[in-house]
Amino acid sequence: MNRKVIFAGLALALGAGYxxxxxxxxxxxxxxxxxxxxxxxxxxxxxxLVGMLKGAPYDANVVARNAAYLDALSQMPWDGFVESTxxxxxxxxxxxxxxxxxxxxxAQDQLRTAVGSLVAASKAGNEGTVKAxxxxxxxxxxxxxxxxxxx
Amino acid sequence: MNRKVIFAGLALALGAGYxxxxxxxxxxxxxxxxxxxxxxxxxxxxxxLVGMLKGAPYDANVVARNAAYLDALSQMPWDGFVESTxxxxxxxxxxxxxxxxxxxxxAQDQLRTAVGSLVAASKAGNEGTVKAxxxxxxxxxxxxxxxxxxx
Numbered sequence: 001m002n003r004k005v006i007f008a009g010l011a012l013a014l015g016a017g018y019x020x021x022x023x024x025x026x027x028x029x030x031x032x033x034x035x036x037x038x039x040x041x042x043x044x045x046x047x048x049l050v051g052m053l054k055g056a057p058y059d060a061n062v063v064a065r066n067a068a069y070l071d072a073l074s075q076m077p078w079d080g081f082v083e084s085t086x087x088x089x090x091x092x093x094x095x096x097x098x099x100x101x102x103x104x105x106x107a108q109d110q111l112r113t114a115v116g117s118l119v120a121a122s123k124a125g126n127e128g129t130v131k132a133x134x135x136x137x138x139x140x141x142x143x144x145x146x147x148x149x150x151x
Numbered sequence: 152m153n154r155k156v157i158f159a160g161l162a163l164a165l166g167a168g169y170x171x172x173x174x175x176x177x178x179x180x181x182x183x184x185x186x187x188x189x190x191x192x193x194x195x196x197x198x199x200l201v202g203m204l205k206g207a208p209y210d211a212n213v214v215a216r217n218a219a220y221l222d223a224l225s226q227m228p229w230d231g232f233v234e235s236t237x238x239x240x241x242x243x244x245x246x247x248x249x250x251x252x253x254x255x256x257x258a259q260d261q262l263r264t265a266v267g268s269l270v271a272a273s274k275a276g277n278e279g280t281v282k283a284x285x286x287x288x289x290x291x292x293x294x295x296x297x298x299x300x301x302x
């Protein structure tokens with residue numbers, strides 16, 4: 001396959017709505033879709049961990065895998081929260097995100113710190129510390145959703 | 152905050168549609184939403200790399216970051232392709248995914264191998280090898296979309 005074919009295929013793969021962001025800023029509706037995709041996947045991987053807090057069997061392999069995924073995912077949404085997305089309909093993101101970026105950054109950092117604790121705890125293999133970190137992630141999710149998302 | 156409050160908050164955070172998968176299999180529509188979320192994010196992070204192949208300035212930091220994200224993301228979609236999702240409307244996934252799982256697995260492995268090459272090349276810091284790996288990822292995207300997704 002030559003390069004032209006690869007590029008054409010990739011452009012299709014990425015979908016008509018996707019700007020190649022090395023060239024141009026993605027469209028607001030794409031940014032919203034991308035950051036919501038991260039939230040969907042954070043839900044996918046925190047869900048089973050919360051399950052373990054609630055009595056599902058503890059599985060250290062699932063903890064380690066999900067911790068690694070959450071470490072990547074929890075870095076991904078933030079560059080999608082830019083002022084150009086303020087007028088979008090399909091989002092519950094509140095204007096305070098843009099009027100108080102310092103407070104929003106603090107909420108991001110709270111999640112990143114909690115996920116960092118989970119990664120460290122999962123490597124150390126201590127179930128109690130893992131569970132405390134899962135609780136801290138829950139608090140970080142709740143804090144951000146309480147303050148920066150429409151009810 | 153006590154545990155009960157954390158759990159209630161998280162359940163809300165995860166959304167009404169999210170089963171806690173440690174307890175029960177996620178609903179088909181949730182599985183479709185989750186795997187599509189991965190595709191959205193793979194697009195977000197491969198886009199700028201393809202841009203570099205097409206002439207955007209080469210940025211080794213972006214390459215390293217996106218390679219790490221793609222390494223996580225490219226492991227995430229596959230457990231969402233389960234037979235219970237065959238009847239879902241909002242997906243272009245073809246039935247061959249379920250009738251020829253070996254061929255589908257091969258396509259997954261092609262992507263994983265290409266992403267592995269990108270991660271290795273980005274660590275070695277060789278621009279030529281990085282660009283070859285980006286091309287291979289493009290081929291893997293195209294191969295899977297050509298064979299397993301409705302046009």
